[in-house]
Amino acid sequence: MRNFEMPQHVIDRVMEKRGRLNVFDSFDPKKTAFLIIDMQNFFVSGVQPCLNIMPNINRLAGAVRDSGGLVAWVVLTVAETEDGPSLWPIYHDNFFTEEKMKAHKNGLTRGTEGHAIHKNLDVRPKDLISEKTRFSALIQGSSDLHEHLQARGIENVLVGGTLTNMCCESTARDAMMIGYRAIMVEDCSASRNDEDHAVGLTSVYQSFGDVRSTDEVIAEVLGVKDVFATE
Numbered sequence: 001m002r003n004f005e006m007p008q009h010v011i012d013r014v015m016e017k018r019g020r021l022n023v024f025d026s027f028d029p030k031k032t033a034f035l036i037i038d039m040q041n042f043f044v045s046g047v048q049p050c051l052n053i054m055p056n057i058n059r060l061a062g063a064v065r066d067s068g069g070l071v072a073w074v075v076l077t078v079a080e081t082e083d084g085p086s087l088w089p090i091y092h093d094n095f096f097t098e099e100k101m102k103a104h105k106n107g108l109t110r111g112t113e114g115h116a117i118h119k120n121l122d123v124r125p126k127d128l129i130s131e132k133t134r135f136s137a138l139i140q141g142s143s144d145l146h147e148h149l150q151a152r153g154i155e156n157v158l159v160g161g162t163l164t165n166m167c168c169e170s171t172a173r174d175a176m177m178i179g180y181r182a183i184m185v186e187d188c189s190a191s192r193n194d195e196d197h198a199v200g201l202t203s204v205y206q207s208f209g210d211v212r213s214t215d216e217v218i219a220e221v222l223g224v225k226d227v228f229a230t231e
Contacts, residue, residue, distance in 0.1 A: 004186045004194075006211065010202050022210045024181050027156040029067035029222045033128075033149055034060055035137065035175075036188075037074045037161030037168050039121055042107040042114030049190040049197070050162050051120075056188045056214045057160055058122040059226070065124065067224040070152055072128040073117055074137045074145060076167065079109040087133045136170035138178060146178065156181045158217060159209075160188030165200030173208045182209030185217055 014021065036057055044050035061071045078087050086092040092101045107114035110131070117123055132143035149157070157180045159172045168189050175182040184204050191197040205211045218226050 004197065004201060004211075006205060007198070007202060010205060014206060017206075022212070024156075024183065024210055024221065026223060027158075027181065027183075027221050029064065029069045029224055031069075031153055032064065032067075032156040032158065032222065033070040033072050033152070033154045034064045034158045034160065034185075035072050035074055035145075035171060036061070036121075037137065037159065037171055038076050038163070039073070039118055039161050040075055040108070040114065041116050041118055042104075043162050044118050047162075047190075047192065049192065053160070053162075053188055053190045054118070054120050056185075060158070060160070060185060060188055060214050060217060061122060061124075061127075063218045063222060063224050063226060064158070065126075067222055069222075070128060070149075070154060071124070072130055072145065072148070073121075073123055074130050074132055074143070074161070074171070075115065075117065076108050077110050077115065077131040077133060079105050082106060082109050082112065084109070134170075135167045136174045137167075138171055138174035138180075149180075154180070156183075158183050158185050158188075160185045162190050163196065163200070164189040164191040165196045165203075166191075169200040169204055172204050176208045183217065183221065184209060184211050185214055186211050187213050 064071055128148055130143050130145040134142040137143045137145045157175045159168050161168050172182045172184050186201055201211045
């Protein structure tokens with residue numbers, strides 16, 4: 001996946017609307033959570049754009065932890081047991097062929113290999129792991145994420161993971177809609193192709209939150225030391 005550049009026509013529209021490129025200049029690291037969406041084997045194994053963002057995810061997660069923020073791994077769960085019913089029947093009954101539905105449901109059943117977070121991601125014991133049953137982790141009834149964020153005094157969210165234009169975008173939109181200050185981290189996010197990746201980022205940028213790089217988030221938004229920086 002190529003380095004993302006915000007289209008000029010989107011920048012022009014944003015500047016006309018609000019007069020500045022970014023809504024949020026800085027976040028208090030201790031009131032910030034990095035939401036890492038759906039980096040599970042089912043979605044990322046063999047998908048090169050998803051594999052490519054893992055070093056940036058680990059790097060930003062380290063910076064957030066070291067500065068007192070929260071790292072939250074959000075995973076999609078669509079069934080509790082391999083022979084159990086779907087937790088999202090309207091989706092499985094209507095948006096898949098029978099074969100694809102079974103693959104999706106079986107691959108994202110709690111406890112299966114597909115449901116697990118990829119082994120190359122640096123998950124730590126103090127990190128939060130939250131299961132969701134819908135694209136957005138913050139839509140009502142989807143997960144316990146909002147309750148955990150509120151209990152920790154989180155006001156700001158950084159969003160990364162996959163897919164940029166599906167679960168990441170949905171979560172970032174809902175974050176803003178319920179009162180969080182949201183940034184999508186473009187090089188911690190991935191879709192299957194550049195076009196889908198751009199759609200998610202440009203959509204959020206226009207009215208739901210900022211779009212920044214890992215470098216910018218660490219140095220400018222959080223203003224913290226980059227634990228993976230080279231001398």
